[in-house]
Amino acid sequence: MQALLAAPDVAGGIRFADVPEPVPSPHQVLVDVRHASVNSGEVRHLELQPAGAVLGYDAAGYVVRTAEDGTGPGVGERVVAFGIGAWGRRAVFGTDSVAVVPASLDLAAAAALPLVGMTALRTLRAVGSVLGRRVLVTGAAGGVGRLAVQLARLGGAHVIASVGSARRIDGLAALGADEVVVGLDAVDAPVDVIIENVGGAHLVTAWGLLKPGGSLQSVGWVSGEPAVFPPNSTFALGPAKTLQSFGDASNPGPDLAVLVDLAARGTIKPEVGWRGSWERIGDAIQALIGRKVAGKVVIDLDDTAGSHPR
Ligand SMILES: NC(=O)c1ccc[n+]([C@@H]2O[C@H](COP(=O)([O-])OP(=O)(O)OC[C@H]3O[C@@H](n4cnc5c(N)ncnc54)[C@H](OP(=O)(O)O)[C@@H]3O)[C@@H](O)[C@H]2O)c1
The missing domain is CATH 3.90.180.10 (Medium-chain alcohol dehydrogenases, catalytic domain)
Incomplete structure (x- = not known):
């Protein structure tokens, strides 16, 4: 073959x-x-x-x-x-x-659907309910990003989609993003959850936008850049902020079934x-x-x- x-x-x-x-x-x-x-x-x-x-x-x-x-x-x-x-x-x-x-x-x-869908689904599940919470998705124009935007919206979140340039904003509002921003400077209030696909300086800036008690799911490092955290930037008063790795592709069948069912019903695209x-x-x-x-x-x-x- x-x-x-x-x-x-x-x-x-x-x-x-x-x-x-x-x-x-x-x-x-x-x-x-x-x-x-x-x-x-x-x-x-x-x-x-x-x-x-x-x-x-x-x-x-x-x-x-x-x-x-x-x-x-x-x-x-x-x-x-x-x-x-x-x-x-x-x-x-x-x-x-x-x-x-x-x-x-x-x-x-x-x-x-498989890898990007499982990644978006599992990282969002890992943070618990996103109902009424502010969820930031970086690298939102890509494979993981576009599904994370849709699934976070489906979960009742206020979704902020961050892209690399203005030409990449197309379609994200229609997928459910409440705000579409270029880079991270325009994120004007702290967020509860971050699905982070870019790594490097993006990860450091995103971490600074996370509320006490919030969770940053570190999915990807597509920038290939190192991340340099300023002194004390991992200290936060109040409930702990968490940065969680992701790499769990075990037992994919049940989540593939969830994804194809959502897609077949037109709930996700x-x-x-x-x-x-x-x-x-x-x-x-x-x-x-x-x-x-x-x-x-x-x-x-x-x-x-x-x-x-x-
Ligand atoms: N941990 C895991 O198990 C797992 C699973 C799946 C994916 N991943 C990783 O997650 C990342 C995203 O995957 P994907 O499939 O969504 O990739 P993708 O479709 O290539 O999308 C990546 C997005 O990142 C943005 N981007 C690329 N280079 C950038 C840079 N230097 N600075 C800022 N933004 C940049 C692009 O933004 P613009 O379009 O706005 O330019 C692009 O839309 C990759 O690193 C991938 O390897 C990890």
């Missing part, structure tokens, strides 16, 4: 190759992958992947072999999945890492800002890293899908 592999020895660090189809273990299904998404972290840190590994984590397609242990979806079911090796025409996933996609949800839209054939993976990565994508990049592995840049 065709797959996109980690290739540290070639320009761009990725190559197409014919590789053997993966063989499922007893608790895994074999999926015919039609669409996959490209995540910021996986393409910024390609060097962390062993040479020859099939890349990608987010997939959507059709089950072509059920799990031997009798768990999970049946042959022909449309599924979304999270796990290593999503950028291959066939991929195996544990039955705890897939969810059936309702007929009303486009498979390509479903492919946009998976935003696909770039879509095209997987043969254009280089263009896809350039668009993402070049901060030109509103939301997610989705690649079509289906040979008949053609190219649909948006």
Whole structure:
């Protein structure tokens, strides 16, 4: 089967190759992958992947072999999945890492959900109820950001979406942001919760905006900058402020089911800002890293899908 592999020895660090189809273990299904998404972290840190590994984590397609242990979806079911090796025409996933996609949800839209959706969902859950609380989302124009804005709004928060430049504000108010700001200078009052995707100086400034008792969920470090905290800036009178790391992608199935259900009902919108054939993976990565994508990049592995840049 065709797959996109980690290739540290070639320009761009990725190559197409014919590789053997993966063989499922007893608790895994074999999926015919039609669409996959490209995540910021996986393409910024390609060097962390062993040479020859099939890349990608987010997939959507059709089950072509059920799990031997009798768990999970049946042959022909449309599924979304999270796990290593999503950028291959066939991929195996544990039955705890897939969810059936309702007929009303486009498979390509479903492919946009796994990693960013779980991240937004789980970091917001970690802070408890956001009803009536001020939630700041940094890097809000990106994949995690656009879903965090929608889920925080769904939870009843006053949502402040922070983007890198004025040209990136489009669509965020329609997704539920009460305020859309460029950078952090315009955040005019302390916040209860921060979903922080940028790192570096952004993280330090955001920390200063957090109320006593508030929680900063440190999701990403897309700026690549160091964060230098001024002396005493981690001291606060009153209830403790917390900075919490995030990296929990365990047992994704139930949360994938929550996300596809919300998307199928139109409660959240998976935003696909770039879509095209997987043969254009280089263009896809350039668009993402070049901060030109509103939301997610989705690649079509289906040979008949053609190219649909948006
Ligand atoms: N901890 C985890 O398990 C986990 C899970 C998922 C993602 N992540 C990480 O979370 C981060 C966000 O992921 P994503 O998928 O949302 O990425 P994304 O789609 O690439 O979005 C990142 C956003 O960050 C902004 N940005 C980029 N460089 C910036 C800079 N130098 N200064 C300020 N803003 C900058 C961009 O803003 P503009 O568009 O406004 O220019 C972009 O919209 C990444 O670092 C990713 O690796 C971590």
